[in-house]
Amino acid sequence: MSTELVVEDKYNLATTEGKHNLAEQLLKTPYVPNAIVHRFGPGVYIREATYPAQTLIVGQEHVGEHINMLLKGSINVLDDNGNLMTLHAPYMFVAKPGSKIGFTLTEVVWQNIYATTETDVETLEKTLFVAPKFFKDHVATTILNNVPKHQEDRDDFELMLKETGWDKSVVEKLSHYREDCIPFPYGNYSIISGDSPIQGKGMFATAYIRKNETIAPMRLDGKRTPAGYLVNHSKNPNAKAVLNSNGDMYLIASKTIEGMRSGEVGEEITLDYRQVMLINNLWDGEAKCLQE
16 A cells, blocks of 8 residues: 655554554555566565555565565665664565565565465465455445446346357356366466456456556466456456467457556456457357357
C-alpha cells in the first residue's frame, strides 16, 4: 500500500497494530502504481516490486524469515525497534517475520526471495503473508461493488454459448476439469489468480502489461496452465489467444493492461471465448460432438 505523503509517527509504527492502522488509513488516500513481477526458477520464487519516488510503503506481514534485495534506488526504512535506516542499492539482508515501512527517496526496485517449489502466486500470497482483516474486507467489498459493472460480460457469455453451440453445463464442467492441467513453467509473470467480479475465479495483472506482450502460456504440450482455464470471458476483452505451429497456445495482450495500485490487483485479464474456440476449431459442430 502506498501514497505520496510523509507521516509522523503517531501510530506507534514499531508495532504490528500501528502498522495496520497506518495501512488502513492509506487505503483511503489516492492510489499509487506499484508493479509486482513474479519470477520463478528451480526452487526459488522472487517477488519483485517497483515503487515510485516519494512514496510511503507499508509492506505485507511476512510469516517467516526471507531474503531482501534492494536492486535499484534509495529508501528510508523503519526497523522493528523504530529506528530509521537509509538503504542504497545494491543492498541485501535477511529480514525477520513481520512487515516493514519505507519511504522511497528515488524509484525503488525491491526483491523478496523465497525458497519454494510452488508457482501459484495466489497460494504463495496466502502462505507467505498474513493479510489483516480490514484489507480482506476491503478487497471483498471492492469485488462485490464491481459485480454489477460486468453484467454485460455475463450477458455476452450467454450469447456466445448460443452462437457457438456449446451447452453452459459442459463449459462449466470443462472449466473445473483439472486432469489435463499443469502449473506455470519457470519464468516471469505479471499476473495472479483471484476472485472475480465477472464470475468465479479470474486472472489479474500485477504490473503494467503492454499491448502485444506475451502474458503467459495457456497450453503447452496439450496441457493447460492456469491461464488456460482461469481467464474469464468479456464483451470487450483485453487479451487474445495465439496458437503456435506446434499447438502450444499463449495469452497475448490485445491492449495495454493496468497493473497493481497501492497493493490492490490491477485489471482483470479477459478473453472473447469466440476467438479461442475459432482458433481451436471448436465452433458449433465440434462443440456438439464433444458434448455427446
